[in-house]
Amino acid sequence: MRPSAGRQFIRGLGKIVGRENVEHEPEDMSCYRFDGIARGEAPEAVVHPADAGEVARIVQLAAQAGRPLIPRGAGTGLSGGATTAAGGLIVNFDRMDRIRSISREDMAAVVEPGVINRDLKQAAAGENLFYPPDPSSTRVCTLGGNVAENAGGPYGTKYGVTGDFVLGLEAVTADGELLVTGGRNRRDVAGYDLTSLLVGSEGTLAVVTAITVRLLPQPAARQVALYVFDSVEAAGKTVAEMNLRSLQAAAVEIMDHITVRCVESYLPGSLPSGAQAVLLVELHGERESLEPQARRVEEACAVAGGRLARLAADEEEAERIWDARRAISPSLGRMAPTKIGEDISVPPSRVGEMIARIHEIAAGNDLEIAVFGHAGDGNLHPNILTDRRDGSRMARAETAVAGIFAAALELGGTLSGEHGIGSTKSTYMRDGVQDKALAVMRDIKRTLDPDGILNPGKIFPPGPA
Ligand SMILES: Cc1cc2nc3c(=O)[nH]c(=O)nc-3n(C[C@H](O)[C@H](O)[C@H](O)COP(=O)(O)OP(=O)(O)OC[C@H]3O[C@@H](n4cnc5c(N)ncnc54)[C@H](O)[C@@H]3O)c2cc1C
Incomplete structure (x- = not known):
């Protein structure tokens, strides 16, 4: 009997990474339905590559088989980015977790995407160097996820966010080829800034396989x-x-x-x-x-x-x-069965006004919304305390979310300061991004990923372009 397309695909993956590094039993797939906020569908399989060569072959196989491919770090994302709405293949970077080098002379490090944020910080500190980006999930989140979301954190106020520290990337594009951008140079204006293009692209343009970051003195x-x-x-x-x-x-x-x-x-x-x-x-x-x-x-x-x-x-x-x-x-x-954690950003001078507006929205919808965040950067996290089992309270929470985004945009703010758009905010993109800017983003996506296999359903609003 000929193996089914699904079995052939799993076998193909096994040939690339070894059978022990492919998961596909339905009971093992359920944890991959979630990230830090969203619930998606179970993937068809999860593959754990060891290097960029294996990632390239995995991307080629997924493209031939017409399978969506979703890169995944620690799954702590707060916009549904590492989940799938339609099966497909999750690429898990837990085996690509080496800090390849730390150069004191260049004050730079080269890491694989599965390195945990805190491990890089500690390794840099061991050389009396400092890697500032500090998402509160530092103990678990990965550098690959940080780059893909352009993650921030409290120290962003003085030092900036992940993108301000990425000097260069190695990534696999949707055609399975290796793309190298930037390097160790502090200054590099040789053509378009492709490093910055990939930072914050949420796994939709390329799969990151190595990251060069700049470091500071402690x-x-x-x-x-x-x-x-x-x-x-x-x-x-x-x-x-x-x-x-x-x-x-x-x-x-x-x-x-x-x-x-x-x-x-x-x-x-x-x-x-x-x-x-x-x-x-x-x-x-x-x-x-x-x-x-x-x-x-x-x-x-x-x-x-x-x-x-x-x-x-x-x-x-x-x-x-x-x-x-x-x-x-x-x-x-602990305060409510369901917590909807949002992420908006306003100019720093509007922080107080924005929080006051959120409290008005809460009162208007008979809800409690706790607000905290990186005030120095104007990046706020309204957290709606609600209960998924209570339909009316959830409907009011949805209304509140829409009201919060509208208020942020009215105050000159934006839909996300650090968590990204993913699947949870894509419907708001038409409100939050200029039409021409959204069209340019779509053109870039089509150029780099014409068949739309890389993390589909993220960033772009559903419906016609
Ligand atoms: C308690 C808590 C606190 C948090 N605090 C902060 C905070 O202070 N600041 C902040 O910015 N965020 C914060 N976050 C959100 C989250 O931790 C960050 O977005 C983090 O960068 C995600 O990393 P991850 O490894 O978990 O990525 P995942 O959730 O696995 O993936 C996130 C995105 O990155 C993509 N991706 C992952 N690896 C790759 C790769 N190698 N190549 C291409 N794309 C890839 C995925 O496809 C997905 O779109 C917090 C989350 C939690 C749960």
Whole structure:
């Protein structure tokens, strides 16, 4: 009997990576239906390549067999990017997890896509170097996923996001060929910036197989403090005040009163209870520069009506303050059966206004929405507390999501600051991106992936182009 097309495909994969590196039993597929937020369909198979050569052959096989191919890191994405709506093949990079080199002379590292963000940070620190991009999922998320989402984090305020550190990429395009962009050069204007094109492309243009990142010297010292405010507007105003004073904090994280309440109940004593808003500010610099910087932050807060609540005396206290920030996600998870975590970005001067608008939207829809985020960058995470089993509450939550996006766009903001569009936000792309810009994006997609096999159903809105 001739093997079915499905069996032939699985055998073909086994010939490339070895049978032990192909999963296809239905019971093993179910965990791949999810990422950090979305639920998709089970893939037909999951393959674990060991190098770029194997990835190239996998892409060729998927293209011949007409199978969608979905790259996957740790699956912590928050926009459905690593899930599939229509079967297909998931390429899991857990075997491509080597830090190939760290060069102190060039202050650069070359890593495989399956390297965990925190492992790179630690390896760089071992050489007295610093890799700043720090998504809160640092302990599990991969560099491949970070590049594909252009992930950010608290330190984005001073240092920038993943894309600001990627110097070069090696990737496999939909025709199964190897594409090399950039390199170790800090300056490189030889033609179009293809590295930047692939950063943030969410696995829809190419499959990343190696990443060269730039590193910085470790900051000499840091200082961490908490400031409290009587309103989110006042906390937001402080962000603008700091900018007006040319104060460059490493991180400026905001939490509204609902977030403070949730964290307080999860980690008692970690935050000033009853605060309407809190800013966590971390400063970097030579030790003697920190105190004068901190005084200027306090002045900026005072202008907006805020005050210092806690100043970390040492590293242990600094970590305790950050523990409160890290506790947000688990603490919100306990407050309601379902949490819809969103991600919008507004100009830093509009942070307070945006959070106030979100609270109005919550009240108008009889919902609770906790808001926190990277205020220094204007990147906010409204988290709607709801219950998937309650149809009416979920419908109100959907209305609230649409209202939040509309408000962000009205304030000159954008649909996503770091989580990407994926499948969960694609329907809003026509509202959030200029028509011509969307058409150019489609042209790029068609050029690099004419048959649409790379991560289909992501970024672009459904329906006619
Ligand atoms: C608790 C929590 C906190 C978070 N905090 C932050 C935060 O502070 N900042 C932030 O930006 N994000 C944050 N995230 C979201 C998420 O962690 C990031 O988007 C991260 O970059 C995803 O990495 P991953 O390895 O999990 O990728 P996955 O979720 O597996 O994949 C994400 C996308 O990358 C693509 N992809 C993966 N590997 C490759 C590759 N080799 N080539 C091409 N495409 C690839 C996938 O197809 C998918 O589209 C958080 C998530 C959680 C659950």
